[in-house]
Amino acid sequence: MTDYIPFINSQGDCEIAASLYSDAAVYRISLESAERNCSKLPSGPKRWIDAAVDGLNQKDVTKFSKSYTDHISRFPGYEQIADPAFQAAPKATVVFPFVSGALDQCTKYDADWVSVPQLPILSDASRNRINKMMAEAALQWKQQSGFTGKFILPAIFTNQRQINKKTERTKKLNSILSCYQASIADGVWMVDSTLNDQDASDTFNKRFPELVKLHEELNEQIADDAITIAGPYWGLNLVMWTRGIVRYAAVGLGTSYRYNIPGAILQPGKTRVALGPLRRWASVSPELKKWLSETIKTLSADPANAAEFGAIEKEFSHLQQFKKHANLQIAKFYREWFRKFAALPPPGRALALYHDLSSSYVLAKGLKELPEDGTARRPERIQQQLMMNCL
Numbered sequence: 001m002t003d004y005i006p007f008i009n010s011q012g013d014c015e016i017a018a019s020l021y022s023d024a025a026v027y028r029i030s031l032e033s034a035e036r037n038c039s040k041l042p043s044g045p046k047r048w049i050d051a052a053v054d055g056l057n058q059k060d061v062t063k064f065s066k067s068y069t070d071h072i073s074r075f076p077g078y079e080q081i082a083d084p085a086f087q088a089a090p091k092a093t094v095v096f097p098f099v100s101g102a103l104d105q106c107t108k109y110d111a112d113w114v115s116v117p118q119l120p121i122l123s124d125a126s127r128n129r130i131n132k133m134m135a136e137a138a139l140q141w142k143q144q145s146g147f148t149g150k151f152i153l154p155a156i157f158t159n160q161r162q163i164n165k166k167t168e169r170t171k172k173l174n175s176i177l178s179c180y181q182a183s184i185a186d187g188v189w190m191v192d193s194t195l196n197d198q199d200a201s202d203t204f205n206k207r208f209p210e211l212v213k214l215h216e217e218l219n220e221q222i223a224d225d226a227i228t229i230a231g232p233y234w235g236l237n238l239v240m241w242t243r244g245i246v247r248y249a250a251v252g253l254g255t256s257y258r259y260n261i262p263g264a265i266l267q268p269g270k271t272r273v274a275l276g277p278l279r280r281w282a283s284v285s286p287e288l289k290k291w292l293s294e295t296i297k298t299l300s301a302d303p304a305n306a307a308e309f310g311a312i313e314k315e316f317s318h319l320q321q322f323k324k325h326a327n328l329q330i331a332k333f334y335r336e337w338f339r340k341f342a343a344l345p346p347p348g349r350a351l352a353l354y355h356d357l358s359s360s361y362v363l364a365k366g367l368k369e370l371p372e373d374g375t376a377r378r379p380e381r382i383q384q385q386l387m388m389n390c391l
Helices: 011-020 031-040 053-057 066-072 084-088 092-109 128-145 166-183 204-219 236-242 286-298 303-314 316-321 323-342 346-365 381-387
Strands: 004-008 026-030 046-050 113-115 150-157 187-192 227-230 248-251 272-275 280-283
Touching: 004 011, 011 031, 011 323, 026 031, 031 046, 031 066, 031 092, 046 092, 053 066, 053 150, 084 128, 092 113, 092 128, 128 150, 128 166, 150 166, 150 227, 166 187, 166 204, 187 204, 204 227, 204 236, 204 381, 227 236, 236 248, 236 323, 236 346, 236 381, 248 323, 272 303, 272 323, 286 303, 286 316, 303 316, 316 323, 323 346, 346 381
Parallel strands: 004 026, 004 248, 026 046, 046 113, 113 150, 150 187, 187 227, 227 248
Antiparallel strands: 272 280
């Protein structure tokens, strides 16, 4: 098995998981879509069912998507759980039925792991009490239900300021550890829901190292054999996994390589394509096709990389017309990229990733700017930011 955890949210995710990621250690499946999707997944990987209660991050329940409303309304007291006033002064008589109702549903799908119900982390401490109470309720449910699988505690950050400064980070970590201990969880999944690590923002020069420190500080406080998970991201999850900071890397499946808190009505995303030699993706457009043609000419003395770009150019019209195929192309590249390091002994993975990114960086430095927004237009920018955190 490979140490990635694909996040399953749609039928398209199921198809890609079945065709490309059947060697995954675990599939994480949102309970919101479990009834539609569980039967479509291979039986090999373990199943981690998440009740998706973090969508109650949005207090106005009338703005939920229909799918999420249908899902969350099955659990008694969900409107109170979403109410900030209730979150600050929660009552066990409401919290326990809500938590037990959510976890009862999770176990209907042969879950090997389930998420401890938690709300996303805010900049203040207003959710500390309800998250602690939900963790306690989860343990009570586990003891009463006889569930023998693993408990994974989610820690979903909603602002980079919660991580970037040591003082604030320590406060958040203490709250996470309190819930971890209250639920007697087997592991922790941490993700910054605001991070798209392919944006190439200048803030990433500080943000990436601080997020790595958060995971390292967590490791100092939990058992050595605890399950630890980072992501989904594009590259920072891979960095932390190769360094041995986390046991598993959460990954997307060709569309989103970040974590979207459920509940919101999402707009269709851009069609993108993986630029394998550059270890990144780019938006499909006529300008990108022109860039590919020019790049292939530039790399006339580099036949291997020219051939990779040539293969993309050859199927460009097909990828542009059929988003499903573009998603598959990205997912296939990402699988092979990850497996390259999974095949190595653990002590050598981080250095191998550093060399992989630095070689890509050198290649990219000689190429023209991509038709992307902001600092992401520089072909070498993403590799540069990631490789500086590899060692």
